[in-house]
Amino acid sequence: MDPQNLTHVSKFLLLGLSEDPGLQPLLFGMFLSMYLVTVLGNLLFILAISSDLHLHTPMYFFLSNLSLADIGFTSATIPKVLMDIHTHHRIISYVNCLLQLSFFSFFGCMDNLLLTVMAYDRYVAICHPLHYPVIMNPNLCGLLVLVSFFLSLLESQLHCLMVSQLTFCMKVEIPHFFCDPSQLINLACSDTITKNILVYFIGAIFAGAPVSAILFSYTRIVSSILRVPSLGGKYKAFSTCGSHLLIVCLFYGTGVGVYLSSAVSPSLRTGARASVMYSIVTPMLNPFIYSLRNRDIKRAMQRLLSRPA
Numbered sequence: 001m002d003p004q005n006l007t008h009v010s011k012f013l014l015l016g017l018s019e020d021p022g023l024q025p026l027l028f029g030m031f032l033s034m035y036l037v038t039v040l041g042n043l044l045f046i047l048a049i050s051s052d053l054h055l056h057t058p059m060y061f062f063l064s065n066l067s068l069a070d071i072g073f074t075s076a077t078i079p080k081v082l083m084d085i086h087t088h089h090r091i092i093s094y095v096n097c098l099l100q101l102s103f104f105s106f107f108g109c110m111d112n113l114l115l116t117v118m119a120y121d122r123y124v125a126i127c128h129p130l131h132y133p134v135i136m137n138p139n140l141c142g143l144l145v146l147v148s149f150f151l152s153l154l155e156s157q158l159h160c161l162m163v164s165q166l167t168f169c170m171k172v173e174i175p176h177f178f179c180d181p182s183q184l185i186n187l188a189c190s191d192t193i194t195k196n197i198l199v200y201f202i203g204a205i206f207a208g209a210p211v212s213a214i215l216f217s218y219t220r221i222v223s224s225i226l227r228v229p230s231l232g233g234k235y236k237a238f239s240t241c242g243s244h245l246l247i248v249c250l251f252y253g254t255g256v257g258v259y260l261s262s263a264v265s266p267s268l269r270t271g272a273r274a275s276v277m278y279s280i281v282t283p284m285l286n287p288f289i290y291s292l293r294n295r296d297i298k299r300a301m302q303r304l305l306s307r308p309a
Contacts (some may be wrong), residue, residue, distance in 0.1 A: 009168045012097050014090045016081070016177045017272055028085045031280075035078040038284040042067035044301070045287035052300040058121050058136040063290060065145050066114045070283035073107035076100055077178040077279060084177075097179040098160050104178060104279075106156035109206055111283075113148035115248055116210040120144075122241040123217040127224045155206045162198055176272040178279075214248060243290050250285065254278035 017027060046064050049055045080100065084090045092100070124135050159181050166188040176183050218241075225237045254277035291297045 009094055009172055011091050011093050012179065013173045014080075014084060014092055014177060014179075015173055015175045015272075016084065016090060017276075024085050024088075028082060031078055031081050031085070034280050034284050035074055035082070038074045038280070039071055041284065041287040042071050044304070045291065045297075048297060048300040048304045051304055052296075055296060055300055058141045059118070059125070061141055062114055062118045062121060062145070066111065066118070067287060069107050069110040069114060070286055072103065073111060074280055074283050076103035076107055081177045092179065097184075098164060101163060101179045101181055101184070102156045102160045105159045105181065106152045108279075109152035109155040110148060111251065112207060112210050113151060114145070115244070115251065116213050117144045117148060118244050119214040119217040119248070122244060123221055125240060126221050126237050151206070155202065158198075158202055176275070180272075180275070211252060218245065243294065246289055247282070247286055250282045251278055254282060 018024075045067050049060045049064050077100065080092065121136060125132050128135065163181055163184050166184065168188055172187055174180070174183050174187065221241060225234050228234045228237055254274070291301060
């Protein structure tokens, strides 16, 4: 492409999930309902945990932070989607695109690292139950969340820095409902080989390492559960990590599915539709998965909702 056709663009066009005018009311209702359920469900989950002294334990502390990260994760994209559908104005400025990318990467990485921390918490609880109160003390729990915060901030800034160095054509249409970093790199007119290598390198560090840690933790957990002599003891041990394992499968399964479908399918919209699962549906389901499988959370929810105004 000729150098004169290259410029630092001032705005992008978000194509969304569909350009069919007849589908816009349905998409608006779907995104609005999922966003409200996500925010209200996670806020209620946090209030239930904070209001019950019996739930002031490391596991529920990490769960509260995961719910906060889920609210931020969905808030980074859905309000803009709702505004685009309502106003029929799908333009996003260059600066706002970088901001959205930063927040999306930050809260996505925060989710990723918190799931890893929770896997470690379950590993200590099942494999070293007698030392659990000593190992998972409040200072260590706070430190783990703080480290997750700063690592997420670093990852989001690296993504933002790489995208800010890209050169785009005069008119850039993003076949997505938010500023996805992989889509932006693919649409850049400048040479992106080095930046693709950097993206994979960052992904290997901030995604590959946590996944490896989770797999290692559950390998040790399963090994310890199999050594439990009674069937009831095995079920009790597994039930303490069943909800976390289900969320891990939802988050990573759908996330990997997005990139695999984008690589296999020639349709650029396939990745956008698939990303709804890990970026919206999974954060929405998290509090319900833990509430339905946990009697302590159910009791805390009932006490919270039955309190007089």
